[in-house]
Amino acid sequence: MAVEDEEYEALPLGVGVGVNMLAGAMAGISEHAVMFPVDSIKTRMQVFSTSPAAVYSGIGNAVARISSTEGLRTLWRGVASVIVGAGPAHALYFGTYEIVKEATGGNRPGHHKLTTRIAWAGACATIAHDALMNPFDVIKQRMQLYGSSYRSVTQCARSVYQNEGMIAFYVSYPTTLMMTVPFTAIQFSTYESMKKFLNPQGTYSPLTHVMAGGIAGGVAGAITTPLDVAKTLLQTRGTSDDIRIRNARGMVDAFKIIWQRNGIWGFSRGLTPRVLTYMPSNALCWLCYEFFSRYIAGSL
Structure with a gap:
């Protein structure tokens, strides 16, 4: 049978988790x-600032x-x-995802309990990913802020x-997990379900990966935006001139501040750029991952 006709999910024998990790890093x-530029705008829109120049x-207004x-x-x-952080963090992310998905039967034919298995694999993957990526994300957001004086990661x-x-690099970790575990579970389960719906034959289809990835990213990004607002507040608290924000100790404090400053609408700060970031970035991520995993395996 020609390569084009074989089931895409069935990569050649001997392909180990290293392939998934390398593809995930890329x-x-x-x-x-x-x-990244859209993510920078999202970060700025989520931050509570007393400077009119940073609101x-x-x-469109932000770009101008x-x-x-x-x-x-x-x-x-x-x-x-x-x-620097995304390479090893995503390698760990996709490596964990594939290991857990295989162990729980997520690669088996059919849809029986597929969503639960994929969601569990995604949750395990994101716990490992965020433990490594959280400090890099804190540094990124500090550098993205208006008036940031930082010119290098170090x-x-x-x-x-x-x-x-050291606590500054992990004060947002519990909130990050509260956001990314459901985000990843929603993203992976939506992606895998959409991929099987759009491409039931399981053949290699870049268009399917783009469409399924974009839809999954947009849905997961929109649903988890309130937690992302809280995460941003915690990760940038050290730069705030607001004593209460500087002393925020976790997700509960962040939620209280957001509610008291903006009410229910405060939890949607940065929603549009977040969705606009995750739809194309997730589509690109899955397109690259599926391509690289197939290419490295030598079966394209």
Whole structure:
């Protein structure tokens, strides 16, 4: 049978988890690098700032003001942090995902309990990923902020550690897990279900990966936005001139502050750029992952 006709999910015998990890690393770097400017806008829109210059009414307003006052290159500040962190973190992410999915029977034919198995694999993957990626994400967001004086990843990391201690890199970790575990479970289960629906033959189909990945990313991103707002508040608390924000100790404190400052609408801060980030970035991530895993396995 020709390669084009074989079931895509059935990669050649002997292909180990290393293939998935390498493909995942490449996919993660591609995803974060391409969509980084939109992510920078999302971060700025979520931060509670007392400076009028750091308050934006929308994506268009943010781009116009940033380009005229700081230059568009500012939107790429901090990209080195996610590139350095995304490679190993995504390798661990996809490696864990494939191991757990295989162990729980997620690769078996049919849809019986598929969603539960995929969701469980996704949850395990994100716990491992976030443990490694959280410090890099803190550095990234500190560098993305309006008026940030940090010009390198090492400078930012050293400053945060000296002024706030190691806890600053992980104060948002419980909130991050509260967000990313359901995000990943929703994303993976939606992706796998959409992939099987759009491509029941299981053949290699880049268009299927793009469509399924984009839909999965948009849905998961929208649903978990409230937790992302809380995460951003905690990860950038050290830069705030608001005593209450600086002393926020976790998700409960963050939720109280958001509710009291903006009410229910505060939990949707940055919703549009978040969805616009995750739809194309997730589509690109799955496209790259499926391609690289197939290419490295030598079966394209």
